[in-house]
Amino acid sequence: MHWTPSARDGAARAGSLSTDHGVVPTPAFMPVGTQATVKGLTPGELEELGVGIVLANAYHLHLRPGAELVRRRGGLHAFMGWNGPILTDSGGFQVFSLARLAEVDEEGVTFRSHLDGSLHRFTPERVMEIEAALGADIVMAFDDCAAYPCGAAEARAAMERTARWAERCAAAHGAIEAERPWPWRQRLYGIIQGSVYPELRRESARRLAGLDLPGYAIGGLSVGEEKPLMIEMLEATLPEMPADKPRYLMGVGFPEDVVAAIARGVDMFDCVAPTRQGRTGAAFTRDGRVNVENARFAEDDQPLDPECGCAVCSRWSRAYLRHLFKSGEMLGPRLLSHHNVAFLTDLVSEARAAIEAHDFERWSARWTDRYVSTPQPEVSCTI
């Protein structure tokens, strides 16, 4: 089995994700390494932090340095020096949100690179080739990711196209895997779409389930919609997803959202938040998010989060971290990124322990009460 459940508490699940590059306990948080690097951190640090799996992005790596170049280097694992599991996103989201032009037809999408304006074409088959060349353990299907907000008719069209493209991805991926391009297995996950329409979400989940893929993701959320609407979509979608397959909520990684989604049965997360927030001086703590540049930290000798055991909290004070940011020193973004990834990794690990102890409801209520009791600035999280 690719995913093996080990405990359940309400709808929350604990389990293990098996890949040929290692086993990952779930719930799992995947730091984002868009361009084959989790910004500012080495694979060695990620290992130390207990990160089990990282994400990279087919759109970005296709444009630079090129998937074939990565293949010739021995694939992403060898290229970036990370020997644990890797998941590549298909670039469906980036093609529609980041690239210029983006003309969709039934066959695929024509777009211009956000880097140099060069013209490219992605089809489900082409993206499967790109992801095969990159060589990740888990590859995401190429989806039609509708903009937000989006009318019901447009959302339905995108959802149905996503379902047809998922079939084509499955066929193309199957043909590639039959030739075993790598000494390890690559597994294809489908992506559920449907914007903020519960009926579309349910239909998308059911149609994809029919493909019997090893895992499923919920895409097109955390794209600007209100949080209660995101939760409503999760509650509509999750019951329709196969119970014996891993469930991955894409682009979600703010701590409070992770806890809310685990409560509803999500197993995997990714988000740029820990590193992006870290680069701007924002740190997650058990008492909420703080900005280290705040004047009140100028002479504060405490670690960022006194309960955190990460290398940053073990060695440096808020006063020093504030000094690094005020001075524009690159060690600041590096250390805050490190701490924030540690925070998310610890969070899912604590959640897992609570599920195993059948104490998830009490744990999550306490955790959330404490975390949200501090007012926090508005932020958004997209790649």
Next chain:
Amino acid sequence: MHWTPSARDGAARAGSLSTDHGVVPTPAFMPVGTQATVKGLTPGELEELGVGIVLANAYHLHLRPGAELVRRRGGLHAFMGWNGPILTDSGGFQVFSLARLAEVDEEGVTFRSHLDGSLHRFTPERVMEIEAALGADIVMAFDDCAAYPCGAAEARAAMERTARWAERCAAAHGAIEAERPWPWRQRLYGIIQGSVYPELRRESARRLAGLDLPGYAIGGLSVGEEKPLMIEMLEATLPEMPADKPRYLMGVGFPEDVVAAIARGVDMFDCVAPTRQGRTGAAFTRDGRVNVENARFAEDDQPLDPECGCAVCSRWSRAYLRHLFKSGEMLGPRLLSHHNVAFLTDLVSEARAAIEAHDFERWSARWTDRYVSTPQPEVSCTI
């Protein structure tokens, strides 16, 4: 003894520098942590690399976050999380090169901060207070660092003022040390000036030697003069410096210059080159300096320097490092800074072994021939 010689080969010396935060083998290269951080690297990495001592800067830290704030944090060691020896530069060079205004009188210098234009005054006594508050193991005297180029009369005036200020620094430092503000001893080094005039250099060295300080530095070189002129000044100055005290050549850290200066009897070096060069994509290798963004590295699977044992050369290829720089990823500057500091640290360590083996002349000729056989772009090295 603060410095104990252990071997000599021609004019080149090997020895040990003893401080209350540890013993440093010499010749030693000190990475520059201007703002209480060696840019991009943690103290843990520096330790791993075998760095024995780091430098910080009184001018910068006085302006931000303030020396008294650092003192209240327990001093620089506690603040930056580095428990090895630290040397603080006095800011003499920065006051004249970086600050605005800079009006010199016999008592001191009035200048405006390069950060916010605020007005400040440095005197020898004030700088001794600032360096005492920062709490380094070695503190540099406050000097009058003449601009380059500079006429003989102006150079003489600055050299003589530097000598008078060194006396005042010694008196002020002695009074502070008598009160033992820290559980460790702080040692004052004098700075030899004299621009590019051999007679002034010799006179400066002799006058400072009379103060019987525990160490002496050669300042005001590597400020834009031609390399042969720098070597000529070293050859004029070094014989006049006490043979039983450590000799520190300030601001020099390009590998070929370090080797040339060790040959003439220098024991300590500092330079921003390894980190500054690293941030722009330039890497030191045994075959000369290379820029990793060069197209010829696009598919090069070799490490930066195949003979280097650093963590970067052990794990990543030139192709990957090039990708990081081409993609503007912050891991690139971090990894190249790491490698370049490793390179300088290994270089002085190899030089020391050659001195101990009485093989320095042969080793340095071979090393330099190989290093300079690759043409290298022009660069300068100042803080």
